Amino acid sequence: MSESATPTQKGQDFEQVLDQSDAKVAAFEVKHHTVLQRIQHVLHNNPTLVPVIVLVLSLFAFGLIAGGKFFSPFNLSLIMQQVSIIGMLAAAQSLIIITAGIDLSVAAIMVLMSVIMGNLGVNLGLPTPIAIAVGLIGGAAAGMMNGLLITKIKLPPFITTLGTWSIFFALNLWLSGAQSIRSQDIDEKAPLLKFFGNAVSFGGARITFGVVLMVAIFGVLWYMLNKTAWGRHVYAIGDDKDAAEMSGIRTDRTLVTVYMLAGLVCAIAGWASVGRVGSISPQSFYEGNLQSITAVVIGGISLFGGRGSIMGALFGALIVGVFQSGLRLAGVDVLWQVFAIGWLIIIAVAIDQWIRRVSA
Amino acid sequence: MSESATPTQKGQDFEQVLDQSDAKVAAFEVKHHTVLQRIQHVLHNNPTLVPVIVLVLSLFAFGLIAGGKFFSPFNLSLIMQQVSIIGMLAAAQSLIIITAGIDLSVAAIMVLMSVIMGNLGVNLGLPTPIAIAVGLIGGAAAGMMNGLLITKIKLPPFITTLGTWSIFFALNLWLSGAQSIRSQDIDEKAPLLKFFGNAVSFGGARITFGVVLMVAIFGVLWYMLNKTAWGRHVYAIGDDKDAAEMSGIRTDRTLVTVYMLAGLVCAIAGWASVGRVGSISPQSFYEGNLQSITAVVIGGISLFGGRGSIMGALFGALIVGVFQSGLRLAGVDVLWQVFAIGWLIIIAVAIDQWIRRVSA
Amino acid sequence: ETSACLITKTDTNPFFVKMKEGATEAAAANGIELSTFAGKIDGDVETQVAAVETCIASGAKGILITPTDSRALVPVITQAREAGALVIALDTPFEPADTADATFATDNFKAGVLIGQWANAKMGADAANAKIALLDLNASEISVDYLRNNGFLQGFGIDIKDPTDIGDEDDPRIVGNDVTNGNEEGGRTAMENLLQKDPGVNLVYTINEPAAAGAYEALKSVGREKDVLIVSVDGGCPGVQNIAEGVIGATSMQFPLLMASKGIEAIKMWADSGSKPENTPGLDFFNTGVELITDEPADGVPSLTSAEGLKKCWG
Amino acid sequence: MTTPVVQARGIVKRYGHVTAIDHSDFELRAGEVLAVIGDNGAGKSSIVKAICGATTPDEGEILIEGKPVRFNSPIEAREMGIEIVYQNLALSPALSIADNMFTGREIRKEGWQGKYLRMLDKPAMEKFARDKLTELGLMTVQSIKQPVETLSGGQRQGVAVARAAAFATKFIIMDEPTAALGVKESRKVLELIQDVRARGIPIILISHNMPHVFEVADRIHIHRLGKRLCTIDPKDYTMSDAVAFMTGAKEPPAEDAA
Amino acid sequence: MTTPVVQARGIVKRYGHVTAIDHSDFELRAGEVLAVIGDNGAGKSSIVKAICGATTPDEGEILIEGKPVRFNSPIEAREMGIEIVYQNLALSPALSIADNMFTGREIRKEGWQGKYLRMLDKPAMEKFARDKLTELGLMTVQSIKQPVETLSGGQRQGVAVARAAAFATKFIIMDEPTAALGVKESRKVLELIQDVRARGIPIILISHNMPHVFEVADRIHIHRLGKRLCTIDPKDYTMSDAVAFMTGAKEPPAEDAA
Ligand SMILES: Nc1ncnc2c1ncn2[C@@H]1O[C@H](COP(=O)(O)OP(=O)(O)OP(=O)(O)O)[C@@H](O)[C@H]1O
Ligand SMILES: Nc1ncnc2c1ncn2[C@@H]1O[C@H](COP(=O)(O)OP(=O)(O)OP(=O)(O)O)[C@@H](O)[C@H]1O
Ligand SMILES: [Mg+2]
């Protein structure tokens, strides 16, 4: 038998030469780069720059169209304020979209929790910190409900949150009796609820605590996603859930924490929205879900999961805010504002795609 | 050299025995099955039966809750009528979801095309067939616009149709001036627009042509998806677009035809909606997009593409219709209707998932 | 040049579209530069807040607004007034009403009462056996919705219990409530549903005329269009025409064009002379009026005919 | 004789019409390299998946070190120190090589950053990953931060093998670990298998490469038509015999205690 | 000498930092089996993908039968009669085996059903698919209607190979076609390669299996660090030589016209 001789020696005959094989890590000379190639290279390695560029371009475009008013510190800080709540929702939404999910209930959770805080703090007169704590815990619980339905009953996130959206919306109408809580009553009984409406002003700009909070939320979530094991797991799940499971991630547990955290962020946004709007309205932010998803997608986070930086969502939200503010200031008719925003969404993402493509 | 001897003979030594190897196709005895296993087996091979079962169960549940009225031929045929327009949208939506896309603009296309038909046929007094033809062509063109943006500019379907939704919606408001066209004016100037409102009655049931049209649309699309090469390509694209491209499908061209066809179906639904509603209202069906997606997902079509039968969407639409009708007949308050429908969506899909799982 | 803003609830409702047209025309006549804004849907507070802020940022002299939530917008309106703008609420008052400098509105409750009284008078003795279907707006029960609904019921002589709640009545004559989203499609579906509950419905209240047109189609499809009375609110031209053609029995007409043009004139005055408009005596708003339109006048309820109505209708 | 590390009896797994495992037995002994060979579709992957909890068998029982187990997910197996190199690799395409090597057992920074901020020690993980790849002779990987989806087929397989070898304590299952590997890299994997065995950790090796199998295996499990046909000692039989058994060309020897 | 079927010169492909092809040449001659060997990550898959249009090279030119081409997608290559078995297979997981074999060239029913209703002839496609798999010796596929995702790794590879062989008219590229295949199935693929060559259709065969390469190849292209190191005639060199060249253990022969 010709093969029975080999097992004792090392492998088949032709493998004997392997000892002498090359042992260097492959390396190629770095080529001389043109400026354009260098830009492409930077963009390739920092995809978050793409929405930043779109943002800067749209700032300039609207500066030209809408004139000096647009660039006033007041207006620019106003855009930040207007974006802050949807921005926070977009942060929560990003977490979920990175896991390849989608959450149609973010805005409903937010409004429901602000209504709960108001009911407890203003209508029932409980101490405000307790009212806020109950709201925040409620947000996490609502997120947990989504997460458990998705992981334990294995429902698709879209349909789960479509269902819970209706549920939270109905609860919200029931608890509030479809009535807003008046600003004056909040001032009187639970001014802490309006904490994030406070602002520091300098040079015409007015930075509310809500804006600071939004930026802080993005910062913390960015850290968690990029610098901790939990964050790597979140990306791995979005990338390929089966592979993540097989390579040892407790995907269900991680997903539940993601939905809970998103719910908590929504509840925080609910608190901040009291400061922003001034009163507590059960009917506000009805379109918040779609707006948060829009911000996330314009920010370059893939709806298929696993790709994109949460910072993109911040810039995405700002891009939308800049568009809306610019169009309003330019005096465009509402009808044509809707029309233009449709086009601008398409064009913004097209630019994003195009930059990514040339840099690939 | 021991290996230089082998190339002339057939392969390595140990391969010489292969000539005698077994050449039967593998087969295993079919095991004795219990009734339950047999049911599971049937469900496994016919996943469309799952929504059918959910439908039947919910029919029975509401029959019990809402009493005899619910089961009257009149009520059952009424549910069909109420479902017919959303059902057609769900058919269009299914096509797109099977390609792993999503279309947020279906309802906007539908309403826009009904407004165009009405403007031409009633307000401008053109011959009705021409008005209808323009509307249908317009629907296909709107779909083509979606398809081209998605394939040529490589925008994600979600963001594309979010954008075009705004665009079509704005056009609709502009063309209609937010004014409805009255039923009486249609009767007088363009009765053909109401064609699908005609009905045949028997035994208390009232089957409108619109209902027949919806069933026919599902039938034709089912045939196209399952019996033609185009249909196989649509599934292959939804399954894995890159693989489809590499194995020789012109994915872009196919996708454009899918979006065009979906747009055409939406325009047909727009025509049928005139018969159903009686007048032409630019404000109707605002939630039609989400409703059509809900129907598709309840019908067991995967949002990730490539899986599920379009017939599922028909049953999904009917399930939603049955829930809504049953709850109303049971006298549930609107608020709690919203709440209950949230739960029922979740439970319906959970049952679906559960049946699939035990049968896997 | 004086600049002003008009902020409406939505740009899909013909009522607000007409209001915008009226304001645009009046602004052009008065040499005012008008920017217009609207929420995306009823209840879209956030968009209205952003619109007010934009008006402040652009230095508008006056703001005309139909608040989508009478309480929620109070803080931002206060801010606008502090920034020196004249704020006038159109159609819907704020809560409290003095949040705005003035309110030009219809009394929606009154509008409901008129059609309720008319229906009661029209049915006469049969009113005791009425079977009433109530076709409301949506699940959110915003103020227009409950004011019109409860006004109608009170006018008809039904105990409305909580005047801000829809559906808490226990009068056996009420078959049920359903929501229409204020359009034909919703009107038809809601009517079908309530007919299923009780095929004997003989009086239908509708939140607006498109919903009424939808309800009529549903009745027609079961051959009941002749023996059911439909009442509505709004006074849009298609609605008045439907009165003439017997689709709707009676409707309460409002005057959005008047509200808009009065609002623009008030801003003009404010800019020119710094004087503010005054309220109708005895009310905390300026009543732009409401008229009952019907071709079958009933005793004790003053009304206009559809022919007269067509001259005053708004779109 | 000591208790076998893995013992499975009468495992059955059906998928609708298809029978993947048909009353199969399985045994892995302490310290051995057990090769599993068989035609394509014979059910080799299916049976090892049943053992590590990646699928749940319809019938049969599995004992690990004498104790009956019922894993609901491969994580439970992994927590017992069982590592698997799947045929389809189970890597997260968009994550880097280092991230993939450490999923579920990341290294945190020392000190407060790691303790309170739970910050990852990326340099440490990257160094470890590079070392493991170098041990495997995968010198063509240009950057350790590359996402796995940009690696060549063979490079990916190398990452999966390196991960399993680095972390196993009880036993390793390798489903065709050298299928996509080059001559040099395959040789390294075989050496690695022998190293792991020398550490006392037994290995289940599924492979179609007869010379490799006969080189490293202590026993060979021959799988045919969903069940174990026989197990043979590579010293008693030739490659031709093994191929003949597994393809049905020859009757297998009466099942002995080999 | 006749014009080569494929001729590529100075092909370069970079991905960010990573250089996948570094000024490589390539040549396939009429009627031959050209084996391409090299370490993992050497760039073998990259260069064949550049040839068939699956990626666009950054630099360099490609001539097919002497005419310069620039494919924008593999469909254009396919329409010229070029078939590719990709390393990652390019099958649609949820579709059946028969559907996958025929994507893009389905058979319609005869008569009016096919002509006007464009109805597919499923029985014909299924029969054809079963025949092709049987030719390959893939007897373990239990149902031809199975979705491809339920097949074993080797069975899937069989489907991809069968598809390419059935439809190619100009040449076939096979990227490690036997990697996941069993002994019997690999043998069938080698026979198939020889059949295809006998039909006059040249084949590019990427493989890590030296005995296979030396058995069927007419010439061997050795790829190293992103470029062609040399081409050799298997009759002039031993497997040891080839392995030594490709791993850098020995200097290659001066590039000749082999
Ligand atoms: N999820 C599934 N659904 C249906 N059939 C399946 C599924 N998984 C495996 N099978 C079938 O079970 C049989 C055994 O597959 P398995 O993957 O275990 O084979 P294998 O021996 O590992 O083959 P290979 O050597 O080609 O990897 C095959 O016939 C396959 O088609
Ligand atoms: N899309 C990509 N992005 C970045 N790098 C890539 C990409 N595709 C391939 N590479 C790199 O290019 C090099 C060549 O890869 P290629 O797949 O051609 O190797 P190969 O010779 O086919 O190897 P194997 O034998 O393992 O299949 C590898 O170092 C790989 O990491
Ligand atoms: Mg296998």
Ligand SMILES: [Mg+2]
């Ligand atoms: Mg390769």
